[in-house]
């Protein structure tokens with residue numbers, strides 16, 4: 001049995017969890033994380049290379065004989081890292097876990113993903129797309145639209161490109177700020193306007209080899225900063241798995257109406273895709289609709305999805321590269337897993353960094369998955385908005401949450417904040 005040298009790109013809680021999971025495999029020889037954080041260093045070697053510096057990544061891959069590249073965040077995928085590797089004689093033997101640039105358009109362009117769903121009859125909100133060229137038409141469309149109304153910048157906008165307008169005036173103002181004032185730069189030159197769907201959201205994940213796929217445990221994340229789902233959107237304040245309302249009947253609909261047509265659609269359109277697909281779904285009157293696709297795992301969903309997956313992830317990635325994911329039967333742990341995200345005061349707006357963190361040694365029976373942390377003069381210090389994900393298992397989500405909350409109290413740093421109501425809707 002051969003083992004593989006693996007390079008993982010990214011530096012968040014998702015990557016800390018991927019590093020934890022990959023490093024457990026007998027098939028993992030050496031693990032490198034670029035750039036990583038204070039937590040990923042426990043599972044492999046951090047290398048100080050930014051995720052979009054393809055030339056430096058190439059140099060490192062050749063020097064350290066990398067066999068597998070796992071891409072955590074969407075940016076390098078949408079920038080074409082897969083194509084960069086496959087076009088280079090020295091790199092093309094490396095297994096890349098992540099889609100081609102064309103496949104990554106599922107996340108990189110909202111307009112592309114809406115058209116893709118239309119072509120394959122995948123349920124999603126009704127929509128239209130507009131640019132400067134049909135601005136007037138867009139204005140009339142908004143005036144005649146029911147409220148609330150959803151406006152989305154077409155391109156990547158670091159999770160901030162979606163506005164749910166409650167009034168026609170707000171929608172018109174947002175529309176003009178996106179297209180005319182380039183509020184999200186080039187990303188909002190094109191705007192998707194869609195119908196508001198009223199329901200409850202969940203995240204579903206698969207790993208696909210382009211033909212076959214393995215479904216991972218589903219998860220629910222908490223996007224808003226405030227308790228009771230109030231205040232601005234964040235990258236995610238916590239997650240839980242399994243999702244109480246994702247019963248077998250519902251998941252069957254998800255498989256038949258969403259997952260399978262998506263994988264078949266990628267194949268039919270020759271969109272090269274070997275990697276994770278993240279389906280952002282909403283359940284409306286018992287039926288699933290796609291809110292968005294992402295071409296990567298979710299954060300903080302990964303912090304509960306991978307702890308519940310019993311399969312060897314390196315083996316899955318190797319099978320993926322061979323087009324043999326049909327040989328992998330997913331096995332989930334029976335236990336529930338929850339994660340509570342500790343963040344910096346002020347997040348998701350401006351916040352201070354460099355706060356010394358203590359209490360790690362007091363924590364028992366939870367995993368500490370680092371997000372925005374780094375080592376500085378022998379201390380772990382904060383270096384981002386989302387700082388640390390505390391994941392626990394339990395017989396049910398409430399037990400798991402209770403354990404994470406116990407430990408959340410033991411970690412200390414100036415300005416610590418976390419939501420204390422996760423799972424409230426399932427009590």
Ligand code: AMP
Nearest residue numbers: 125150162194195196197198280291292
């Ligand atoms: P997205 O970046 O597309 O995931 O959108 C961010 C968030 O906006 C989603 O997680 C939903 O909470 C919300 N959202 C997006 N599209 C819709 C929609 N059509 N109806 C209701 N909520 C939406």
Ligand code: GLY
Nearest residue numbers: 221236298299300
């Ligand atoms: N938790 C949502 C995301 O990763 O986009």
